[in-house]
Amino acid sequence: MELGNKVVGFQGTIGSFSEEALIRYFGEHQKRQEYAEFEDVFIALREGKIAYGVLPIENSSTGAISATYDLLKQYDCYIVGETYCSIKHHLIGFSGTNLSEIKEVYSHIQGLEQCSNFLNRFSNWKLIPFHNTAVSAKLVKESQSNAKAAIASERAAKVYNLTILEKNIHNQKNNTTRFVIVGRQLERNAFSNKFSAVLSLENRAGFLYELLGAFAKNNVNLVKIESRPLKEHAFQYCLYLDFEGDLQGENVKQALETIEKDGYDFRLLGSYVKEVQL
Numbered sequence: 188m189e190l191g192n193k194v195v196g197f198q199g200t201i202g203s204f205s206e207e208a209l210i211r212y213f214g215e216h217q218k219r220q221e222y223a224e225f226e227d228v229f230i231a232l233r234e235g236k237i238a239y240g241v242l243p244i245e246n247s248s249t250g251a252i253s254a255t256y257d258l259l260k261q262y263d264c265y266i267v268g269e270t271y272c273s274i275k276h277h278l279i280g281f282s283g284t285n286l287s288e289i290k291e292v293y294s295h296i297q298g299l300e301q302c303s304n305f306l307n308r309f310s311n312w313k314l315i316p317f318h319n320t321a322v323s324a325k326l327v328k329e330s331q332s333n334a335k336a337a338i339a340s341e342r343a344a345k346v347y348n349l350t351i352l353e354k355n356i357h358n359q360k361n362n363t364t365r366f367v368i369v370g371r372q373l374e375r376n377a378f379s380n381k382f383s384a385v386l387s388l389e390n391r392a393g394f395l396y397e398l399l400g401a402f403a404k405n406n407v408n409l410v411k412i413e414s415r416p417l418k419e420h421a422f423q424y425c426l427y428l429d430f431e432g433d434l435q436g437e438n439v440k441q442a443l444e445t446i447e448k449d450g451y452d453f454r455l456l457g458s459y460v461k462e463v464q465l
Contacts, residue, residue, distance in 0.1 A: 193238035194218045196228045202343035203321035204272055210365035212270045219454060224316055225254050229262040232371060233268065239267065240369040246274070248359040249300045251413050256427055259369065259385075259456060260415075266383050267459025268368035275362070276302050278353040279324055279344040280336035291315055292324035294338035297364075302338055305356040358458040367457070375458045381410075381431050382439075383457035386446065387417065388424045401445035402430065405438040425452070431461060 195213055200221050209219055220237060224229045228240040244255045260267070268321065276298055280289065288310055292299075306314060309415040314394040317323045323337035330349040336352060337343075344351055388394065402409040411429035416422075432439045447453045 190217060190238060191267075192218060193219050194236070194336050195239045195241060195412050196220045196222055196231050196237035197241045197321040198222050198225050198228055200321045200325060202324065202340060202346035203319050204274060204340060204364060205241055205243060205319070205366065206321070207340070207342065208243070208270050208272045210443045211272060212366075213243065223322075226258055229258050229264060229369075230342060232264060232369065233262055235371075238370070242296075242369060243364050244367045245411075246297060246301065247294035247361065247363040248357070249297055253298065253415060255367070256413060256415050257418075260425065261278040264369045264371060265373045266367045266459055266461045267370040267374045269381070269462050270366050270368070271462055272366060273362070274301070274357065275340065275355055275366050276320075276338050276357040277341060277344065277351045278305075278336055278356055279339055280327060280350045280352050281331075281333050284333040284336070284350070284352055288333045290334040292336050292338060293317045293326055295319045295323070298323075298338040299426075301358055301362060302356045305353070316317060318460045320409045321346070356369055368459070373455060373458055375434065378460050379434065379458045381429065381457075382434060382455065384428045384430075384446075384454065385425055385456050386428075386441075386453040388414070388426050390423065398426070398446060399440045405442040407439055407442045407446075419461055427456070434458065 195217055196210055197209050197219060199205045225242060228242060231237045232240050243252050243257045245251050291313045293315045298320050299314050299316060320339035321343045324339040324343040324347045327335045327337045328349060409433040410431060413427040414424050417425055
């Protein structure tokens with residue numbers, strides 16, 4: 188996807204998995220800008236500093252990344268694309284470091300969770316959640332200490348001139364993260380075959396059954412449903428839905444008409460081309 192001189196934002200720094208996802212989707216030569224926090228990407232998008240943002244939204248072993256869902260709703264942004272990245276976590280530190288020397292391990296909370304089986308073998312290590320995996324590698328490099336290590340990618344190890352102390356320490360062999368491309372406007376084209384939506388969940392008997400029934404009766408493939416609390420209303424929830432099909436097809440139209448009629452605060456959140464995983 189060629190964008191010319193437009194800038195794409197991502198959370199993290201050089202060597203992060205989000206940057207890898209950006210390169211995978213837009214190409215190696217795409218102009219890009221790093222941001223410290225997920226919300227910083229959305230703020231830059233709202234202010235027109237970037238054309239798109241690239242953010243992780245779910246992982247195959249640890250599930251949904253809630254912050255991305257919440258920020259999508261909060262900032263009225265839209266999903267315009269998706270890409271999947273194989274996530275291979277390694278324990279990285281200074282060359283010659285013995286595992287017995289390590290006292291602190293830094294990584295994004297997702298990195299720590301995705302490597303819990305390995306980390307549980309070292310009860311004396313202090314696990315410290317940090318901004319992201321690549322920033323963790325940068326911190327270890329700057330510390331000049333063999334007592335610190337990071338969980339990050341092979342690329343991050345190369346960028347910060349660190350050594351892989353233990354390879355492939357993630358729990359799940361085929362560890363994969365889905366990233367979404369986020370824009371300011373809903374984009375539709377003739378090739379769009381995957382869609383995202385958000386709606387509030389009504390607190391009445393049978394509502395969820397009716398919602399799921401609208402997809403089933405119209406033969407629409409609902410591929411994901413994610414529940415998140417509404418911050419403005421205690422113990423009330425909204426639902427994020429991913430479904431496949433043709434938005435102009437009669438079956439999708441009928442399903443959405445039913446949902447819009449019964450669902451409070453319904454909003455189409457994305458229209459994009461489904462990426463086929465290899």
